[in-house]
Amino acid sequence: MWFMAILSWLAIIVQVSFIIMSLAAGLYYLTELVEEYTVIASKVIRVIIFITIAIYLCLIIFENLPLGLLLSGIISQLVHLCILKNFPFFTFTSVPFISGIILLFVNHYLAFTFFADGIYPLSQVLGFFTLCLWIVPFAFFISLSANDNILPTLAETRPLVSDDSDVVSHYFSRKTKKYGLYSFFNYCKDNFLGSRVKKSF
Template sequence: MWFLYFLSWIALIVQISFITVAIAAGLYYLAELVEEYTVISKKIILWMTFLTLGCYVCFLLFEELPNMMVVCGIVSQVAHLYILKTFPFVVIFSPEFIIAVILIFINHYLAFQYFSTVYYSFSEVMAYFTLCLWMVPFALFVSLSANENVLPTVTESRPLLGGDNDVVSNYFSKKGKKYGLLSLFNYLKDTLLVQRSKKTF
């Protein structure tokens, strides 16, 4: 009896490890796709945002969710639309980005508070969290790595033109460190995985 119980815990650890590796591989693949196809990624995230806005309108019409929860959800989707105006260049300290991050926490708080008092099935609660709270922020989080490949723009040239540096040389000299999701995965791949040396004949 105790041995099977012990094996169940070992199996759970193995399953969690496999799921973690699968999620990391999927995130790495999505980050590479976003870097390669930024225009298509922007359109997909835009349509996802409009789909989520449509869900909130349907909540107003067909469900009895609290108005505060629905209004906060709509405001957060509007903030996501403002973030997409400069996509793939995302300014992390811009007001719309900060408002979107704050509204993520507020929306989660309101959703947990409501669903803990009113009974809904698990699939309905997960549908709300997945489609209305997680889908667009997750897509924006994955697309932050596309910010590394943005070329310098005219708005960036003004502070760079003082002195001997021009826009392009300053851009490429600052290009040494990258902080996106894809850079994190590449760093983990280089440090954790054993590299095989190729044989030269």
């Protein structure tokens, strides 16, 4: 009996490890796609936002959820549309970005206080959280490093040094460190997996 218990715990550890590796590989692939196709990613995020607004409207019509929770969710989706205007550039100190973060916490608080009663089953609660609260912020999260490889333009938000009007040479001479999910995955790949040597035959 004790050996089967140990075996089951070992199997759980192996399964969780596979799930984590699969999630990491999927996130790496998604961030690579977003960096490669920023225009398509912007359109996909816009469609996801409109679908989420439609879900909120259906919840207002068909379900008996608190109106404050649903209106707060719709307002947060409108704020997400404001953030999407400058995609793939994110200004972390802008009013839409900060208000989007605040509304994310407010929506989670309102949802947790409502669903804490246990009236709805866990699958419905997870469905609400996934489609109404998590999917759009997750899409923005994997898009944070999308502007790392965008060609520079004069409309870029960072000011040029002195009177240098050569945007391209200024862009490639910058030594700023890149942050984002894709940069983090590349760092992990380079430092933990090592470099693969191609065989010559």
